[in-house]
Amino acid sequence: MNDIVKDGLANLGISLFYAKLVLGLLFSFMLTFFSIPTIVKISKRKNLMDEPGARSSHLRKIPNLGGIAIFYSLAVCASIFAFELFELYKFLFASLVILLYIGVMDDVVVMRAYKKLLAQIVVTSLMVLGSDVRVRSFFGLFGIYELSYTFSVIFSIFTFISLINAFNLIDGIDGLSGGYSIICSALFGISYFRLGEYNYPLVVLSAVIIGSVLGFLYYNLSDSRNNKVFMGDTGSMILGFLLAFTAICFIDIFIDKKLPGVPRYFLESAPAVTVAILILPIVDTLNVIFIRLFKKQSIFIADKNHIHHALLMLGLTHRRSSFYILVYYLFVVMAAYFLRHIDVNVLLLVILTLGFTGAYIPRIILYTKEKTH
Secondary structure (H helix, E strand, O other), X not given: OHHHHHHHHHHOOOOHHHHHHHHHHHHHHHHHHHHHHHHHHHHHHOOOEEOOOOOOOOXXXXXXXXXXXXXXXXXXXXXXXXXXXXXXXXXXXXXXXHHHXXXXXXXHHOOOHHHHHHHHHHHHHHHHHHOOOOOOEOOOHHHOOEOOHHHHHHHHHHHHHHHHHHHHHOOXXXXXXXXXXXXXXXXXXXXHHHOOHHHHHHHHHHHHHHHHHHHHHHHHOOOOOOOOOXXXXXXXXXXXXXXXXXXXXXXXXXXXXXXXXXXXXXXXXXXXXXXXXXXXXXXXXXXXXXXXXXXXXOOOOOOOOOHHHHHHHOOOOHHHHHHHHHHHHHHHHHHHHHOOOOOHHHHHHHHHHHHHHHHHHHHHHHHHHHHHO
């Protein structure tokens, strides 16, 4: 069937890959865009709303099941336009369904933390052990190259779970987590495209993620009270999981597997470049943990020590705060790209230094303003 479609498009002078790319982007956007108003209507009718709390930066109840629309769009479009991924990674779709379930449960009734963690361990274990999605090498980072199977499995599961929860933590203001997932997907997608047609299904997946999140952002950034929506834990966990998946696949590309007919490009700094692309959730989470430990508080309590909270305290709006954060961390990625051929350890140090600098700049400005007044 795929060959018939390919031949038909070839007769029209259209590449099958570009057709999948454009249609995947377009249909994922449309599915999210047209499904969210229905989800908002049901959420209001059933009072399935996000209540303002200790960590909240909003003052009124907002529907928080936008992640369902993102999942719906991803599940439909990825399985049609990037179906090769579901053949190669047998447990990918099952993992997304499990994350949908625990995400909706947490958004509706608030699950206990240990139950969410257990579910995340199951999901990530399916991917790491069942689909063999693993970090196999550090490329000389910390003097470590190829990892043993046991350490690779443990580290990969830890990486998945950390990024899922880190991405959840940056979902605190309008547009930030959605905008960042678009940037990360675009960067990974462009990289996959440049690295050859063997990676085209991952390019299409990146486009589908971008389309689905764009459809969500239209309502998330809306000033209207009627259709404004949050992605909730459902959306943030699914996006965090997919970004962790694409990040590990990105690192894996640079390992020479000697596949016939598949050219390989070795980039020693691949792990550091990956950290650069995902720098915001990594730095924001570590920064919050450091502050809580310094204050001798539990690292699991909700607070307002995130980067976006500092910008809001400076009087910026949600949109401006998201814009400044995204621009700064895009600058970090650009710096990593131009320095990608230096030693991987030096590059990682540069990236983390820039990352934490961006995290502390708003706090320093806030402290200076308070001292002057």
